[in-house]
Every structure is written in structure tokens, then in C-alpha cells.
Amino acid sequence: MSGFTREDLPFKYLGLPICAKRISKEECKLLVDKMIARIKVWSTRNLSYAGRVVLINSVLLNIHAYWSQVMILPKRVVADIEAICRSFLGKGQSVMAGAGNIAWKNICKPKKSGGICFMSIHEWNKAAVIKNIWAIASKKDNLWVKWVHNVYINKDSWWEYEAPIQSSWYWKKLVELKNEWKDQINTSQFAAGNYKISDVYNHMTVGNQVCHWSKQVWSRMNIPKHSFLLWLAVQDRLKTRRRLVRFQIATDAQCILCNESDETAEHLYFCCKFSKECLEQVKAWLGWGATTISLQEIIRWINRAKKSKFGRADISLHSLDFSLSYLENRGAFYGRETILKCSR
Numbered sequence: 001m002s003g004f005t006r007e008d009l010p011f012k013y014l015g016l017p018i019c020a021k022r023i024s025k026e027e028c029k030l031l032v033d034k035m036i037a038r039i040k041v042w043s044t045r046n047l048s049y050a051g052r053v054v055l056i057n058s059v060l061l062n063i064h065a066y067w068s069q070v071m072i073l074p075k076r077v078v079a080d081i082e083a084i085c086r087s088f089l090g091k092g093q094s095v096m097a098g099a100g101n102i103a104w105k106n107i108c109k110p111k112k113s114g115g116i117c118f119m120s121i122h123e124w125n126k127a128a129v130i131k132n133i134w135a136i137a138s139k140k141d142n143l144w145v146k147w148v149h150n151v152y153i154n155k156d157s158w159w160e161y162e163a164p165i166q167s168s169w170y171w172k173k174l175v176e177l178k179n180e181w182k183d184q185i186n187t188s189q190f191a192a193g194n195y196k197i198s199d200v201y202n203h204m205t206v207g208n209q210v211c212h213w214s215k216q217v218w219s220r221m222n223i224p225k226h227s228f229l230l231w232l233a234v235q236d237r238l239k240t241r242r243r244l245v246r247f248q249i250a251t252d253a254q255c256i257l258c259n260e261s262d263e264t265a266e267h268l269y270f271c272c273k274f275s276k277e278c279l280e281q282v283k284a285w286l287g288w289g290a291t292t293i294s295l296q297e298i299i300r301w302i303n304r305a306k307k308s309k310f311g312r313a314d315i316s317l318h319s320l321d322f323s324l325s326y327l328e329n330r331g332a333f334y335g336r337e338t339i340l341k342c343s344r
């Protein structure tokens with residue numbers, strides 16, 4: 001008569017499973033499936049690295065952020081989401097065999113600390129759930145907060161409150177998180193202020209050290225693809241043939257351009273006769289006589305040169321990226337002549 005239907009828990013509300021018990025991995029399958037469905041559509045479009053970074057940050061992680069505000073996600077689901085995002089970043093697909101180039105926790109670091117600034121799923125989930133703790137502390141004017149105060153807390157102090165044994169899994173988890181959180185904050189200031197999930201998330205993820213190469217890697221003058229290559233190269237994570245042999249993906253470690261030495265990052269950037277010619281031309285143009293074969297050293301040098309207002313410094317790294325980008329294709333799409341022509 002009322003138009004309402006009676007359903008058993010968990011039922012779906014606004015696309016989310018609602019349940020007072022611990023939510024299972026199977027019940028979160030919908031979230032994982034949603035992400036995979038998006039990737040299947042995108043995987044046909046041959047997206048660039050930069051495009052994939054934008055899509056992960058703006059779409060995939062936002063699907064998760066919506067769920068995060070309502071529930072504490074199981075660890076297995078967080079691991080699945082990370083695996084999906086990592087494989088989409090690396091291969092443009094939802095499934096990837098083997099480990100990624102860089103650990104996910106390092107990818108989630110801010111750019112100035114050497115990461116790509118992806119949202120850390122676990123920390124974001126925590127920051128989103130802490131919003132409920134803040135709502136209870138600040139006695140927000142909503143039905144759930146009033147109900148919690150009347151049924152559970154009564155006249156007790158929220159910060160000293162302990163959950164009874166018979167209470168639900170979700171409530172016990174929330175109280176556990178409250179006890180952990182209260183030691184890290186000034187409780188009266190926290191309750192009096194406004195709550196922004198991103199502010200709390202940033203508070204949780206501070207403390208990352210600044211790395212000296214981030215400015216050069218993510219310089220606005222770089223083409224995004226070159227930034228990504230350089231980001232991998234400075235961390236020695238380029239998929240060079242020597243690394244592929246070590247992982248038993250390839251059998252031959254020789255450089256495909258010169259066939260004279262093993263293909264390593266050092267070789268590709270500095271020692272291969274083709275890249276050497278590119279580098280010599282850039283160095284002659286800059287009037288630079290250094291003979292380093294370390295990318296980190298070159299970046300340090302450019303940082304110093306920029307401070308002394310040496311205008312061409314930025315461009316020099318850009319030229320190196322540009323050369324390497326062609327070298328990375330290892331002659332598969334571009335002939336050796338093209339590589340040299342492009343470096344001029």
C-alpha cells in the first residue's frame with residue numbers, strides 16, 4: 001500500500017550495497033566490475049600515457065571515492081582496485097601479468113616526492129570514513145547523527161566512548177578508527193572546524209621527502225610521454241632488454257640499435273653510438289664539457305644551471321627526452337636515420 005517493498009540486507013541504495021555487517025569482497029564486485037567495464041571501452045582507443053593518468057585520477061579513482069564515503073572497503077578489494085589502476089597505467093588494459101614498474105605506494109606519492117600523485121585508496125577510504133567521526137563530534141544536524149547520539153552514545157563523551165560488544169561490525173570499526181584518530185588531533189578544534197576529505201587525506205600523507213629530480217621530470221616544457229619515460233629512467237625502471245632478460249621475458253639483451261652492447265638505461269642515454277651523437281650535439285650547443293653517464297647527475301647540473309639563469313638548460317633536458325623517446329622505440333617504428341635526423 002505504501003509503495004515500499006521489504007528487502008533483506010544487503011540491499012542496494014543509490015548503486016551501493018547497504019549492510020551493517022562487514023561488507024564482503026563479493027558484494028564489492030560491482031565496484032571492481034564498473035572499473036573494468038570502463039577500461040574495456042578505453043582499451044580500444046590506444047590512449048597515451050598522459051591520457052591514462054588523467055582517466056585513472058578523474059574517473060577510476062572517483063568511482064572508488066564515491067563508495068569510500070559510505071563504507072570501509074575490504075583489503076582484498078583495495079588490492080584489486082590498485083591492480084586494475086596499475087595495469088591500466090602500464091598497459092592500457094585491466095589485467096596485467098607480473099609486477100608493475102613502480103610500487104603503487106610510490107606512485108601515490110606527490111610529484112615533488114617522486115610519485116604521480118594518484119590517490120592512495122586505503123588512505124582516502126580512511127579520510128572519507130573519518131568524516132562520519134567528525135559529523136558525530138560536531139553534532140551535525142542529520143537523522144543518522146541524531147540517532148547515533150540517542151541510541152549509542154547517550155550522554156557520554158564521543159571521544160571517550162567505547163563500542164559495546166553486541167554492536168554492529170561497522171560501528172565497532174568506526175569507534176576503533178575514532179580512537180586511533182583522536183590521538184593525532186586536537187579534538188575540540190577538529191569538531192569546531194569544517195571537514196574536507198582532501199585536507200585530512202593530505203594531513204595523512206605528508207612527510208614524503210622531496211626528490212631533486214621531480215621539477216625536471218614534470219617540467220611544463222616536457223611532452224607528457226617524455227616526462228613518463230624520464231620518470232622511469234631516473235628510477236632505473238625502464239624496460240630495457242637487460243631487465244627483460246632478467247625477468248625472463250626476452251632472451252637477448254643486446255641493444256637493437258648498435259648490436260654492440262647490452263641495452264641498459266645508461267647505454268640508451270649515454271653510450272649507444274646513436275644516442276651519443278645526439279648527446280654530443282646537445283652538449284656542443286650548450287658548451288658543456290662534462291662527461292657524466294648518470295641521468296641523476298645531468299638533472300642536478302640542469303638544476304644548478306637554471307639557478308644561474310642559463311636559459312638553455314630546460315631545453316637541453318627536453319632534447320634528451322626527445323632523443324630518448326625515439327630511441328625507446330628502438331628502431332621498431334623509426335629507422336636509425338630518423339633518430340639522428342630528429343636529434344638535429
Ligand SMILES: [Zn+2]
Nearest residue numbers: 255257258272
Ligand atoms: Zn646501442
